Amino acid sequence: MSCIVQYVPDHPFPIQNLPYGVFVKGGDAPHIGVAIGDFILDLNVLAREQGVFPPQVAAALQEPTMNTFMGLDYDTWKQTRDTITSALTAGGLLAGNEALKGAALVRQRDVKMVLPANIGDYTDCYASREHATNLGKMFRPNAAPLLENWLHIPVGYHGRSSSIVVSGTPLTRPNGQKRPNPEAPPTFGPSAAVDFELEMAAYVGTGNELGEPIPVAEAHKKIFGFSTFNDWSARDIQKWEYVPLGPFLGKNFGSTISPWIVTTFALEPFRVAGPAQSEPEPLPYLRDSTPGNYDINLTVTINTKEGDSMVVSNSNYKYMYWSVFQQLAHHSVNGCNMRPGDVIASGTISGPTEGSYGSMIELAWQGTKPVKFPSGAERKMIQDGDTVVMNAECVGNGYRIGFGDCSGMVLPAKELKF
Known part of the structure; x- marks a missing residue:
């Protein structure tokens, strides 16, 4: 497939990817675009061209967030992707119109990325068997690592969408109640144990009406x-x-999300079966005969305040025990209505080896095995001035699919006086 935008062979944003995002250039209003090489195709510009998209799609692509477009149906998403792909190929719409090409292609270095959607609701899950087992061994050493319900339901809790921030936004170390000495009363002050959790976030597209569950067989189109x-x-x-x-409060002080949304169409070649779910077999509403996971390589790099930069974790999304389609089916089976732009986070993604653990509490094993850096610095948890950078990619035949950085620095806590 010949693309009119030139990029290096292993670029994270080839024509096979085309992730969506929302960007701001100068003082302009936010525009929806797709990444292609080092550029962004401004879909707001393309949508104003007569006849490129159907009226409903054109109107949605001129809005400042992705929500309306996400709320359209699966077939419309596919048709829109096909139109964009065609426009970017040799002989397509942009190839024959230099003026339109010049107006529609914007260099990524010249813009600021913002949250791609108004995230109305956010649910965080707990779907990695390895992560749940590791924490169980730490916190319940004399009991079974997994709680009785874990192999039966995709566990989750309702998080705080207002504190989800786009990559590059620093976060302040939270203050709160702690009880470091179980024999003494609780204390108040800055957290001494700020940790990262390596996760993937799924954006809900087409939602469901209140009272109408989403069957697991239909979840992939949602x-x-x-x-x-x-x-x-x-x-x-x-x-x-x-x-x-x-x-x-131990969770809602902030979550960082990468600015680009890689569609399920781009990820389809990387869809794989997850771990066996035979003992026990899920209840009927959670049984899915199709591959539910994706082969997405994940890394976590810590850039320390001392100047070190080191990859501390290499994991993969394919390790997840519960798939996002099972999570969505379970989330809605009681009639809960999901809306376009809602986020379902996977839960910490830990693999079977120590180097694939997705959090500091696992990597440093509750502080007993500090992570050592080249400078001699050690970490049991994240310190002020440290930056955590997460990256994800799929490796295809002659191309790769990137998601963009998910990066955040921890700033010192606010000094509070009462």
Whole structure:
């Protein structure tokens, strides 16, 4: 496939990818675009050309967020992708119109990326068997690592969408209650245990009406695409607060998401079966005969305040026990209505080996095995001034699919006086 935009062979944004995002150039309003090489194809410009897209699609692509377009149906997403692909190929719309090409192609270095959608609701899941087992071994050493319900339901909790920020946004170390000494009263102050969690975020596309579940067999047509996601955690705050209702202030101080949404169409060649679910077999509403996972290579790099830069984790999305389609089916089986732009985060993605663990609490094994850096620095948790960078990619035949950086620096806590 010959593309009119030139890029190096292993570029993360080839014509096989075409991830969606929302960008701002100068003082202009946000525009929807797709990444192609080092450029962005401005779909707002293309949508104003007569006859390129159907009226409903053209109107949606001129909005400042992706929500309306996400709310259209699967076939419309596919037709729109085909139109964009055709426009970017030799002999297509842009190849024969230099003026339109000049107006529609914007260099990525000249814009600022913003959140691609208004994220109305956000649910974080707990779907990696390896991660759940590791934490169970730490917190319940004399009991079975997995709780009784874990192999039966895709566990999740309702997170805080207002504190999801786009890659590159720094986050402030949270203050909160902790109880470091179980024999003493709780204390208040900055968290001493800020951690990252390596995750993928799925954006819901077409939603469902209140009271109408989404069958697992139809769920693949309801997920619009994926971004890389860091579900920051304050482990000491979380430990004290999570009984009896689960995570609260230990989670909602911030989550980082990459700016590009890679569609399920781009990921289809990388769809794979997940781990066997035979003992026990899921209940009928969760049984899915189609491959539910994706072969997405994941890395976590920590850039320390001392100047080190080191990959600390190499994992893969294919390790997830519960697929996003099972998560969506379970989320809606009680009639919960999902809306375009809602986010379902995978939960920490840990693999079977120590180097594939998706959080510092696992990599440093609750502080007993500090991660050592070339300068001699050590980390049990993330320190002020450290930057965590997550990357995801799929490796195809002669091309790769990238998601863009998911990066965030931890800033010192605010000094609070009461």
